[in-house]
Amino acid sequence: MTAISIRNLSKNFGNKRALDNVSLDIERGEMVALIGASGSGKSTLIRHICGLELGHSGQGKVDVLGSAIQDSGRLTARARQMRRNIGVVFQQFNLVGRLSVLSNVLLGNLGRIPSWRGTLGLFTAEEKRAARDALARVGIPEVAWQRASTLSGGQQQRAAIARTLVQRSDILLADEPIASLDPSSARRVMEILAAVNRDEQITCVVSLHQVEYARRYCPRTVALRNGRIVYDGPSSELTNQMLVELYGANSEELILPEAPVQPVKPKRVVEPRHVPAFA
Ligand SMILES: Nc1ncnc2c1ncn2[C@@H]1O[C@H](COP(=O)(O)OP(=O)(O)OP(=O)(O)O)[C@@H](O)[C@H]1O
Secondary structure (H helix, E strand, O other), X not given: OEEEEEEEEEEEEOOEEEEEEEEEEEEOOOXXXXXXXXXXXXHHHHHHHOOOXXXXXXXXXXXXXXXXEEEOOEEOOOHHHXXXXXXXXXXXXXXXXXXXXXXXXXXXXXXXXXXXXXXXXXXXXXXXXXXXXXXHHOOOHHHOOOEHHHOOHHHHHHHHHHHHHHHOOOEEEEEOOOOOOOHHHHHHHHHXXXXXXXXXXXXXXXXXXXXXHHHHHOOEEEEEEOOEEEXXXXXXXXXXXXXXXXXXXXXXXXXXXXXXXXXXXXXXXXXXXXXXXXX
């Protein structure tokens, strides 16, 4: 089943074309990296998938798990209900700093419980147990009672992932979840996302600045440039040389300094979906 299907999606901010006729299918259970230099449209695309932004009026469609969340620039009637099934992790501002970590994770229940219960913070013993299990799943059970503002960046991202586990979403969108983390915290967060994708069969779309993480953790990479898809295929086949050709000097943002530019591989026949779409 197709988890996310995007057709002819475009978005302008003033004169700036942020998305340019994007069409993309992501199957259920995939782990896909979105890469691109700064300003290429990664965040904008993620925000359209969860209905936080709307495409051009009269054009474009985004389906999630077989139902439209936005169509022709308008949110559908089901969008609100559908958002419950889409977990989102951002680079920052993931948690309510003054609340305990456990309370933040419990907020993942809000879409499924009566609003009065959420407002009063009245969660059942079963919901609290599930939240503690989720914190254990992401490797930070010991911080449950700490204020969220006291966590390190990596711990905050792990708590945000735990909240999406409590939410029981089928789709997890992570918008630059490791951009402000040190390399070892970044690896840990990516390992957790990969484990959640593998073990819970949650479809993951992760926007990343550095292609090394895409190659290591995401079988498929979609690369954006100026709001257009310029590569869609196996992460392992997106060479540094291709990045240099696609992004010119901006490719430096995407390639870790220690990774040498690889020699260009001879062209080989690939499935149609995997043909790099240079634009
Ligand atoms: N709310 C907004 N108002 C005006 N312009 C915007 C807005 N959101 C995004 N843009 C512009 O749209 C383009 C795409 O931005 P977007 O944030 O999607 O890129 P990105 O690839 O996620 O970049 P980064 O890696 O720096 O986060 C950029 O030129 C950006 O300045």
